[in-house]
Amino acid sequence: MSVAETIARRVAPQLADGEVANLGIGIPTLVADHLPPGRAVVLQTENGMLGVGPTPTGAAVDPNLVNAGKLPVSELAGASYFSSSASFAMIRGGHVDVAVLGALQVDERGRIANWSVPGRPILGVGGAMDLLVGARRVIVATTHLTKAGEPKLVRACSFPLSAERRVDLVVTEHATFAVDDVDGLTLIELADGTSFEWLCEHTAADFAVARALRRAGA
């Protein structure tokens, strides 16, 4: 299993039965494939659809039926389509239960940077900021380290923040952190094969440790 899939598999159980979820581009999109059997999570995509189904194959691919990553998807029974303004009205208005987003950095208060890189022109933002202010709950799904091997969980983001609002949960291939206003990040789960020492060394943000720290299979 790839690292991306490992992360997606660790996020999936966090989505409750009947919830409406918006899955961001990249690793978050993979979460749909790892939902526990029988768990009915309804997927919203901000380009204007509720009731997104699995990736189609062959002749079932419809160029007019894509997700926010512009990848082909299918339509489940009970789906609906709507305009961009209606889709973001839904998102901003608090009608989406949970958003799963990627991140470039997470600060120790649980705020994220996921849209812009210092030194490069600001030419893209998409729907991430809307989801961060509007979704009732936000889960970050990210690799623990950047491609260059730097920690993504940092004291303060050096990249521009995507919102003032903190996220609720941060899931990497090595660990899961709950986030609250008092303690910031709290380690609640450590992956099998990851030592606490390794984690401390590769996490630049301060974090608390839950009394009931769990071990989880990768």
Next chain:
Amino acid sequence: MSVAETIARRVAPQLADGEVANLGIGIPTLVADHLPPGRAVVLQTENGMLGVGPTPTGAAVDPNLVNAGKLPVSELAGASYFSSSASFAMIRGGHVDVAVLGALQVDERGRIANWSVPGRPILGVGGAMDLLVGARRVIVATTHLTKAGEPKLVRACSFPLSAERRVDLVVTEHATFAVDDVDGLTLIELADGTSFEWLCEHTAADFAVARALRRAGA
């Protein structure tokens, strides 16, 4: 022919082929029955419909199909239904060509009062103000005098104004006035059987007289 129908018949030719019109409650609603044959005016009603058809009879009456006066209407081919917010988005956004409205008073700049009476509590406004700011053209269809025999065209409205925006045309059973920003009211048509002297006596607003003043059959 009743006075109301006389007025409606004088308004009808002012609606051009292909225009989208919103007809207010009362006399304005009657305009639909007097459109010249072959003139395709599309009627919008602010409770959420485009393509309003004539009053149905008998079994064709549908309690879920009414105009803004809550009177039964019918559906023409090419009609559409939409929510109240979408309907007023249409109106305010300048997508309705012409509104025909009633008036309690019209001032000499062509501004109207049509929603509230001094001394009575303000408990109803409906969609009149929205139509006055949003319709590209506004035509007033009103009796020349109040039921008490007082002129409705006055120097300044003693009733509260419905908008700062002036209307474009004022049609009564006795006369038609064009309105512009420079001259205010200009008499352009006088009904057969109405003398200029009678009109001056029963019009409290100053008005100009068009060089090409027309006589029109009642």
Next chain:
Amino acid sequence: MPARSSKTLTASAAAALVARGTTVMVGGFGLVGKPLTLVDALLGNDDAHELTVISNNLGEPGRGLGALLCEGRIRKAVGSFFTSNPDAVAAHAAGELEVELLPQGTLAEAIRAGGAGIGAFYVRTAVGTRLADGRELREIDGVPHLLQHALRADVALVRAARADALGNLVYDKTARNFNPDMASAARTVIAEVDEIVEVGALAPGEVVTPHLFVDHLVLAGVAA
């Protein structure tokens, strides 16, 4: 065969969700598209008093919201046209009914804004009229506009034609009116419908209110 939905409630169970002193949106334009089964069920909820009602009208004397008004359960009404019910005029004159009057388009837009996470907006309607008294005025591109805050409610009672078992809604003709806007703008949304159909029976391109807005479904005309 009608479909079963986990969102289905009886009218009285739905009415019980309206607590004393809360704000309730009620769809409809006059009695057209009004959730009359739900409104009537409110009369049986002894806790439904001191309500703020957001609705274009207040029904007719003794009918719809007019019946609630007769029983003195409405403390404040927010809407655009209350003069059609003489009881509302009398209650206001007697100091028993507070009224907030908005142009109909501003009312509809404020409800939509409430559901869309828009805090407030600027609109030209009512500038220079008595409805502008006490309101913030601002020029935008040289044109005066009034500030209007979004409206939200604790509970919305809406009327639709059909729901599927998930709660997707479609409306009938001009009975649509304020219902889709209100279905987006309350913490708890209850839809009164003629019929509940199987999931998949509504075409995805025709759904007007997607199911994520709808908490409960009640069958119209079934009082229990």
Next chain:
Amino acid sequence: MPARSSKTLTASAAAALVARGTTVMVGGFGLVGKPLTLVDALLGNDDAHELTVISNNLGEPGRGLGALLCEGRIRKAVGSFFTSNPDAVAAHAAGELEVELLPQGTLAEAIRAGGAGIGAFYVRTAVGTRLADGRELREIDGVPHLLQHALRADVALVRAARADALGNLVYDKTARNFNPDMASAARTVIAEVDEIVEVGALAPGEVVTPHLFVDHLVLAGVAA
């Protein structure tokens, strides 16, 4: 048999309505729901230069709006995501393309506001971020919001699945996206469609864009 409509134009006649220095909205999310026939026809309009384009993206290199960009016809772009086209990044770096970046939801809402006669609105999105730089901040019910003005255009190019002869539009699946919003927010609205059907062939409850918004219809894939 396809229906005839008095609103029908050829793609080149429609493209000729875009004048030098004007603002053009272009529907679509990436290339999905993009009016590609109309965009391609713009290349044949020698007056279509110095344009301000309001569109979520700027196409792909050499495709859709990307082709217009390659020819240096776009002076300014207003949208939410231009990084998907490296040519846009390069044009911006070279000082040849001005960019106004908005969160996607704020972009869509500003377009809707432009069509709805709303002057401006307050939104929480982007508060505290670099996209808030220089923007007016205001607390509403204790929560900071940013002011966003409405967006309008001279011409909107939208993509729909079907029109009836009056110009009523319906869309296909996620090809709907920005198209209905843009169809409301421009002085001249041109819809590229796969098919024009008889008046009455679209169910009144399913029409997404009523015909009063639509000025001209162009058949997709017909270049002349």
